[in-house]
Amino acid sequence: MRRLPDRGRVDHDQRVAFSWDGRAVEGLRGDTLASALLASGVLVLGSSVLMSRPRGIVGDGVTDPHAFAQVGAGDRTEPLMRMHEVEAHDGLVAESRLHQGILPTGPDPDRFEKRHAHADVVVAGAGPAGLAAALAAAEQGARVILADDHPQLGGSLLGEELLLDDRPAHEWARHVEDALRAHPDVLVLPRTTVVNVGDQGAVALVERVSEHVAPEHRHGRALRRLWQVRTRELVVATGATERSLVFADNDRPGVMLAGGVRGLLHRYGLVPERCVVFTANDSAYRTAIDLVGAGVEVPCVVDVRPDPTGPLAERARALGIAVRAASAVIGTDGDAEGALAGVRVVALDGGAEEVVACDVLAVSGGWDPLMDLHHHVGGRARWDAERLCFVPDGTVPGVHLAGSAAGVFGTEACRRDGHLVGLVAAEATGHGSAADGPDAPAARDAAEAPPADFVVTPGTDPVHAFVDQHRDVTIAGVERALGSGIRHVEHLKRYTLVGTGTEQGRTAKVNAGRMAADRFALPFAEVGVSNARPPAQPVTFGALAGRALGERFDPVRTTSIHPWHVAHGAVFEDVGQWKRPWYFPQAGEDMDAAVLRECRAVREGVGMMDASTLGKIDVKGADAGEFLDRLYTGVMSTLKPGRARYGVMCKADGMVMDDGVVLRLAEDRFLATTTTGGAAGVLDWMEDFLQTEWPDLDVWLTSVTEQWATVAIVGPKAREVMAALAPQLDVRQDAFKFMQLEEAVVAGIEARVARISFSGELAFEISVPMTWGLALWEAVFAAGQPFGITPYGTESMHVLRAEKGYFIVGQETDGTVTPLDLGLDWMVADKEFVGRRSLRRSDMLRDDRKQLVGILPAERLPEGAQLVDDADFEIPVPMIGHVTSSYDSAALGRPFGLALVRRGRDRIGETIYAPLQHGTVAVEIVDPVLFDQEGARRDG
Amino acid sequence: MFQIRCPYCGPRDEPEFKYGGQAHVAYPADPEALSDEEWARFLFFRDNSKGRYAERWNHAAGCRRWFNVVRDTGTHELVGSYRVGEQPEAAR
């Protein structure tokens, strides 16, 4: 297309240089990628995805089915960028990739961010209706956010040559924008698209903050910003989109939408050499009139209507434009590149085809209100047989439609409608009265003649006539789908892919539905169109993620001892959000070697570990004991202050939920410990029962997990280390028994010391306020030096407890395992507790349930390995169990594990098998307690 | 994303809350007196109806209080919230 030097809203004196498919291209400031390419003579953008047909720019807006490009270099590259939104700028790098983009492989060098905001009224779209609505609501005192996807406010006013109050319409738009920006309670967001409307006024907007400048000019600004706005009212003023007509070779580059051709003229000063107009309504006459006004040759307007007599048609005729009534375009001819060279016109009552040469054909099949945001909240639409489009059928509370999105056509009518809707929205938020508000401006738009109900030119070659150009769906394709028995538009969509393109088939969906209605002789109102789903425009994942990437993706929890672990080379394991030392490798050690060394140290000398991450819940109140009795399978109320007891709790279905030691600190105070990962869930569970089932109990729950650091000293020499640290504490067995706790000064720090063991060894757990954790740890490490104290991590802890047959929630249990399955019959007291009734449901009483056993396999098995009865088996073979834990044991000098096996406890001594990829391994079933079965070691 | 009214704190965004299923399903007073079938009905059966539905929510990232909400499962309208111990009629 050709650029006129005195037209358009571009800056003709400011050139920008960018790259397209590797070659240098120039545009003007104010151009989009699409307009700059058209001005540079790039008409063919590439080939369609299925049929490899040349395709070009069709319109001037984001409903264009082909205007997608790969934009940005290196790791900044982004696929399927909307070319009518991408602003031409110095340094822009873009390439032709219509329908299939490429994703960058590295991390995104750009930053995205999120903002939250509240509003009384959000207005989506800043055309005549949106601007009027925003101004009216703001003048009534409402807090308003006005968003529009263009850099300049004005919407259709910028793409047309229109008058408002007898002045150029874009001047009115500028005047309203100035008034809105001067308002303290109005936020104007250009380059911003409302992409989703959710419940209770949750509106998501994506703002293009800095993508319209080259990376080196972004100066740390985000590329895009996701706004999450909670608004009381939403005004949808998103306008209408033009649909095409269907005839052979209607996909040629040069076949455009009539409104798009006007937009290219008025926004960018771009015109064709010779333009034919093909229409079923009055609006396209504006294209002919405006082009002739700009000195462009318009050989004819082809109008399917028998007698076009509206004021626009009369004006066209007065300008000397030939109007071919009752005629249609039936096909097009191309040049060597495949671009448009001429159109073939037929009279609808028969007669020969006539070829009219042209480089652009401006088509208008009608206008569809853009109601996506109304549909997002369940708003309905109905077919209007006079306006020949879907219009809103009622509204959803809090969501208003205004202007052409509501089916109101005509610029002044849209402005008037927007004003009235703005007043209503403001009133709904308690600002002013719509009835007593400022008078609405008059609407004096000239009446238009009725449009014609027309989709396909009769006699068209169905194989080359496109219904959905983006998806390469032809008449023949739609016919094939309908012929195969498809009746519903949602099925038609999925079978043909019509309307599933990146641009959501906005120029195609209505036509496809109407073809289905014709075929089955159904009223179109019954057939409808496929549903619009959020988001209204594609949103990059980066915008959704915002800054929650990498280390900011999720909070990281560390204990106060963590810096020591890092300094001493710990390898960490993630347990929930916690970082826990997994093992502490020494020079040259791999994980297995480190774990064997750590375990041996604990069994033969002394080890130390950071147990601070265990969940800790302070349970206080006169009824605290009773409360715990109702939740744990055991009895806690009989504990004496200064004593501790191990406990298990079940869900209502009787399955093990969590476990831990409960310490009684005082008559009315307990400290319940939980697993590291289960702490939050257990507190929620306790609160739930306390608040909703037993509100009469005098109990108060407080999470104190992060208030206490705990260091465990474990092993035969633990007593010596403890004595060195706390000279005043009597650590002799008679004075300080297993499951006893003492207040003591340890290394100069007031501490709580408990004799709790998760390894079977003599152990002291010392708890101090979290801030003192590192000081305590260093003191323990120093005091333990004469005894060779060895820090160990979670892996060694797991091996040590498995040697003793202690289960771990989430490893031996998976939500299908009861305390009885684990052999904890002795812990299930004869009293009511949550889940108890489930333990005698018939399924729990089956005698072939899986039970926890120890295993001695011939080689170390992978955890999760399935177990079978026979070494020689044919698939399928019944699985009788699976391995839950599997380690090499320093103490046993061999591999061992824990497993859940059907009737396992009755089968101790038997051999079963683990079929692995490299062969079948024999596995002996043994008692789960493999080490120190008498329990002689826990007292040292 | 819902905006839920906590009866103690006021309206807050949904991520602050945890869902707790159907409201007014009490843990049976005497579970041992129930048949397997009655107990299973308590454990596993909940209404899944279209229309107004009373359900439990916990203001987990706020005051940690459990309360009830009446929600229309057909329209997602949040009719109102009310405290534990109150009946759905108290929703506001």
Ligand SMILES: [Zn+2]
């Ligand atoms: Zn609250």
